[in-house]
Amino acid sequence: MGIIEGEKKAFMTGNEAVAWAALVAGAEIMYGYPITPQNEIMQYWTRLAPKHGRKFLQTEDELSAGFTTIGGVLTGKRAFTATAGPGNVLMQEPMSMAEAMRIPTVVVVQQRGGPSTATVIYSQQEVTLTCFGGNGEGLRVVYSTSSHQELYDYTIKAFNTAWKYRFPTFVLADGYQAKMRESLVLYDPEERGIEMVPTEPFVGKPGMPGEDRPPAHLRNTYNIEEELEEVLKKDIQEYEQMAPEIIEYDEFNTDGADVLVIAHGVVFRSAAMAVRKLADEGLKVGYFRPITLRPFPQEQLRQAAAKAKQLMVVESAYGQLLKLVKDNLYGMDLPIHTHLRPGVGVTPEEVVADLRTVLEGRED
Amino acid sequence: MGIIEGEKKAFMTGNEAVAWAALVAGAEIMYGYPITPQNEIMQYWTRLAPKHGRKFLQTEDELSAGFTTIGGVLTGKRAFTATAGPGNVLMQEPMSMAEAMRIPTVVVVQQRGGPSTATVIYSQQEVTLTCFGGNGEGLRVVYSTSSHQELYDYTIKAFNTAWKYRFPTFVLADGYQAKMRESLVLYDPEERGIEMVPTEPFVGKPGMPGEDRPPAHLRNTYNIEEELEEVLKKDIQEYEQMAPEIIEYDEFNTDGADVLVIAHGVVFRSAAMAVRKLADEGLKVGYFRPITLRPFPQEQLRQAAAKAKQLMVVESAYGQLLKLVKDNLYGMDLPIHTHLRPGVGVTPEEVVADLRTVLEGRED
Amino acid sequence: MDIQPKMPKSWNAATKPHKFCPGCGHGLILKALGQVIDEMGIQDRVVFGCDIGCSLLSWDFFNVDTVQTHHGRTTPVMVGIKKARPDRIVIAYMGDGGGYAIGSQHLVNAATRDDKITVILVNNTVYAMTGGQMAPTTMPGQKTETTPFGRDVEQAGYPMMGPEMVAAITQEGAYVARGSVAKFRKLKEYIRKALENQIAMRGFSFVEALSTCPTNWRTNAEKTWEFVEKIMPEQYPLGELKVPVIKEG
């Protein structure tokens, strides 16, 4: 495509990074509805898109943003949208349809404070919503990024995961990542040897339907329970089969850790700083970071946890990551300490302080 | 109120039972949007309401049904709505506002197959959605009923819980309960000594605002992270304080059970039949049934599980109750067997068969 | 003589008899649409979207690419398709509940934006699929499952005048009409013009079709005809509300 020649270091906001990533990933159309802190994705996209023959449609709400995105994907285009907070709540209706029909939508979520309108700033309170929202079983892929480089990398990857496995795919970031400026390296995926998974139209293929080819008859509604069960069984099986291929995580110093810190997203940065600082002091602390929150790196976390004495879950929510952790560690019995801060940022110093307390056995 | 004199045994559908319960509970207005399998609640209500001076508004969608319900509650009326499936997905937007502002809404959910439109029939796939939907931390109360008597009892109770503690309250049933006919005893809560918690207007109190009384200035939006954190801390604390007062559960034969079956809602009936049948045969099986799914009877389940050798979670979903169970049993390590049937009913025979397999150690 | 049913070629014969009730107007509207698709020779270019409501029963009705969407969401799905593939002829097929209630924000915004799509909206005065509750189009005084004593306009509101609304907010290139299954030829004409208007990319195209629902109306054939032919047009005047001036060349 030659949008970006070679590797290019740049300082920009996370929202800008997403727009660039979508562009180099070959996204052909964005559908969107404004919401803070996601707005600048659209704002950059509307500046970049016309220069590269890409399209944009501002819709009347997030329901429409989600359903038009579905429409775009159905034509075989890499289509995406972005949202946050109450918009993400509404986005669950279209994404439940995408989940049911295996439509490879890509949604970027910039989490903000919740519940309700709450704050336009920041949180990690949309984890449960993004992983399991809707009236289904959460057959989605959710990448939790922690830096602009990752926002860029995983936005590109999201299109490939979506189109390869046909599950709705989310890039889950937050208001800090959206709004802050930091450096990243832009690149053209092709030049890095990243092949973009080819897309394929669901509707509008060439030929006369019913003659040259079967017509597309796409539905999400079934008449009897057993019909639905059959579809779900197949989808669940394919989801579980895919999981090991796409699970991603990061870990450090897990061997014999007195405390293993578990964090995701931007909070992971604070957790990692805290852990490295104490590790540098010679304390036995490590971290485990799920990058895919859905599917969750269960085995990997279990192995890391098995080598640790205690756990500490740190998040800007009241136990949403914690629930994932407990669910995936069922059967183990390490004590889990927590640092739960719904809607507010977590600093490395705070994590350090909590870690010291735990390490010194001062915590009740 | 004298709507029902004495106790009255009746055969009716679950939807009809809900309408009667709302009536005798003193619900003054229902707002609603049609969706199967909830429709008949509205249909009965529109027949009953005018005779008793109650009101009804059919709205343009579930968003509106939820937000008009909030409006009704704000005036100090017992107001409610009912929904299901995709409607429940949309209902999360208004309920996230109710959660943020502590507005005592009552919502009856008749679960149907998911995700998406799926089936209009039945499932238990709206557990995560109803307990934790929206962009928040799930500060709601969710009663899972299993019979018409309970639908009646808990619909009445829902108004009291909502107005006493000011958290949005859900009665979670399903399409089977909605549509089947069975017997129940209707009664006037007063005659049973159930006092209806008095309501209070949030807006429109007498007097000149700013002079005779402070004006109501109700909001859900905060400017900085720390403001939100403060509000959430208080709400979470009050939620956790309330929890022991409202948690409900049921258990049987838990002492030294070889297998303790965990099920909720209408599936509990099949589970209970299966357990009792095998217990009658002298096998060591018991059950535990959470009635409040949110807050969850954690301590009670832990105590029951502590006395058992193995667990078996049975549900018409792919692990939604299971996640609650694992979350609440973290640290324990009993094997958990599962019977997960997303979107389809579970018969006692199937549970019996699975139980035998487990008891005979034939399961892999 | 080997006589075959005169189904439109674009119908999917394998799924016939279709799933609509006896006497259901959906069948007539889809027959009109099928004939128009045949006559225009566009079967291979059409993408048909059906809503939740009885319209969902048409998910495998045609031998054309079909997407069954969510209740009220057919408009945005079709808008999304059209924006991405303007060479497709997209048809959003929905009920009065889907179009005027839960999906009305999509309808009015697509109309305002002048999206080049064709919306066919079936006005049967009820929420049929869910068993006959009041719809935005329920007539004053009409009994439904949620207006058991007749629609009291003071409490439950007035009927939605959809084409009138769409006509008020659309541009000159838009096409807006209200037809009826009781006027089959006119209905076909309106549908044809609506599709031609889309193909010419002149503007948003909208046809409301008065339809029958004997099941929820609880009417026999005679009363069914009477309701759709005589009573409904008293509230819902038939005709074209907006016809684009066709520029030659």
Added chain:
Amino acid sequence: MDIQPKMPKSWNAATKPHKFCPGCGHGLILKALGQVIDEMGIQDRVVFGCDIGCSLLSWDFFNVDTVQTHHGRTTPVMVGIKKARPDRIVIAYMGDGGGYAIGSQHLVNAATRDDKITVILVNNTVYAMTGGQMAPTTMPGQKTETTPFGRDVEQAGYPMMGPEMVAAITQEGAYVARGSVAKFRKLKEYIRKALENQIAMRGFSFVEALSTCPTNWRTNAEKTWEFVEKIMPEQYPLGELKVPVIKEG
């Protein structure tokens, strides 16, 4: 001489200066509303609902009971209140994004139902709160954050004509007008009539107010006035679109 600001009595002086930007039209509209509330003596009967959008900044603006709702959802909250307490005078205050985009289904259905509420909708041609994206009301050619090269009507659609739409779907008892902060006295008159219409329970009442957003327009005072006073009315004609015939007695 102890001079006090001439704020409407119904304003909450403790929260002034209010949170709107310098030169923001919201302040003017709420001043008009405050004066009308004072003049009508209804401060103790009003329930004011504000949307998400810059209107949310008015959540503690008045000494009247106020509910700050969700983006686009002020109409249903107020409808809910009115149905439960018809003796309250409810005012749904929202932006053009909240009213014409995400909340348009509520607006058109409340209008169609003829709910006895008053909607005041602030047309500032942008999504102001979120930083100046295109709104349904953005003028053709107007630059916004999501139409950086000017609103191209072929791609991004045409402006929404709200009062025209509402007028087309409401009953005879409805009141519909478009005012402007540049015509303050007229605006007050429209708001007053809209509230009187609600009190008389005649019908749905709707006032769109052309407003200013110097922050997102990036205009100085001169350009601000020019845009709202001269340019906007070219697209959005001012005046009353529907005035109920008042029956005496």
Added chain:
Amino acid sequence: MGEAVRIAIAGEGGQGVQSVAMILTEAAALDGKEFLYIPNFGVEQRGGVSIAFVQIGDEKIGAPKFKTGDIVIALSDRAVRRMGMHVGSETLFIYDASIKDVEDDLPKNAKKIMAIPALETANKELHPRVFNVLIMGAVIGVTKVVSLEKAKEAIEKKLGYKFEQNPELRELNFKALERGYQLVAEMGVA
């Protein structure tokens, strides 16, 4: 929750399957029994097979649906095919003798399969419209879940308003009920 009799009746939309269930359960109620009745419902109801799942017993009924019934009755060819999944080794499967070309679709695992000439009997001896009441008589004949007397009371209660207009209908229905009861007795099932 004791053992209840499990009955599933399936037919085409117009065959009055759900009315049979309504009257039957009404009779059970009049008889002081407990019941649980759930119709099938789905989006394609319009053109689909209509099924009534009925359980009648002395105690509160347990689970709402059952996989295999004690008695499964199919009144059309589609119903025969649809109900196969509800037949088990304990099931008495009854279908109308007028249904043709379903031999291959009959359940293989039923305890017993029986074709009863219900439609023919109704048409010839009574009236096509009481076909469903005749079926109900057969169900009662087989199961004895309610007495004929209570069944008549229930018919009176549910259809009484029709009898007022046309008193002959009452006799017709009662006869159909008894004829159905008899029919299975004659066949040695009852």
Added chain:
Amino acid sequence: MGEAVRIAIAGEGGQGVQSVAMILTEAAALDGKEFLYIPNFGVEQRGGVSIAFVQIGDEKIGAPKFKTGDIVIALSDRAVRRMGMHVGSETLFIYDASIKDVEDDLPKNAKKIMAIPALETANKELHPRVFNVLIMGAVIGVTKVVSLEKAKEAIEKKLGYKFEQNPELRELNFKALERGYQLVAEMGVA
């Protein structure tokens, strides 16, 4: 992720706080440094205090926000009050000397508190509009996170388009930068 210098600048909407951050971080980039800059944002932005959180260092920056800064600068009375929460025992707290009646609101726990006559200096010696660049000079003077040279380059890059119209502005800005740098040097902080 090494240790970075943490700077928080707060002021009223019109005071150009975010522009300072933009130019400062641009200079850091030109200097080959890493930075992370995040403005505060909220619904009541319109009337609220504007804050820029800036971290500059040699390696990638860790966490995006910090509780307490190395340098916290407040340019209005509201900013003084708002920034108290970001002051810790390691913080150098700088505020404009023209701000009145804030003695009681000054942080109690700062390492050092300094009132600099930035506004006065800008007004008297230069021009009110370069007040913010003067502040930037002061920040650089205190922290030395970037060189004055790179800061000028950054100014050129960000404001060059303005200088084209009005070349005097360039000098004015450069002077303001140096004056700010000097100011803190004079006060013995740098």
Added chain:
Amino acid sequence: MKKAALKAISKDVHKGKAVFSIFPGLCKGCGLCREKCPEGALSWSEELGVYGTPTVIPDPEKCKACRTCERVCPDCAIAITRKTGEDKD
């Protein structure tokens, strides 16, 4: 997957100038055609349709092959074939 040819019941009408065919496999017995026939030519037939309800049958004397019934049938269960001339709707 085309279905096997549907059974048609045909009858000469309009003095033998046309054939009226009904496809019981499509007819749902709604009666819309019967109600609309301008000649009152349609009555209920012994033949049952797809839902087990009666289908329709024309009186060959009365039927003028006007095709109204064909047009108003929502299920395309009626086909009128004119033996002479063209066959447009």
Added chain:
Amino acid sequence: MKKAALKAISKDVHKGKAVFSIFPGLCKGCGLCREKCPEGALSWSEELGVYGTPTVIPDPEKCKACRTCERVCPDCAIAITRKTGEDKD
């Protein structure tokens, strides 16, 4: 919680027949009033408003106390008081 009385800066205008008062604690310096004054009587003042921006000040010679500025101020930062006669808007 009423706020303490706001500081007002007042000036006799219109030949002493009226008083023009500006409340710097309310004025945001938007300039809407200045732009609208039919007499061109308003100019920027030294006095800073609530956001640190200049407020306005009338030329007592030019000001006719027409109250336009008062009306168009979105912040109620201007009050015109006529010394005689009534004071209606």
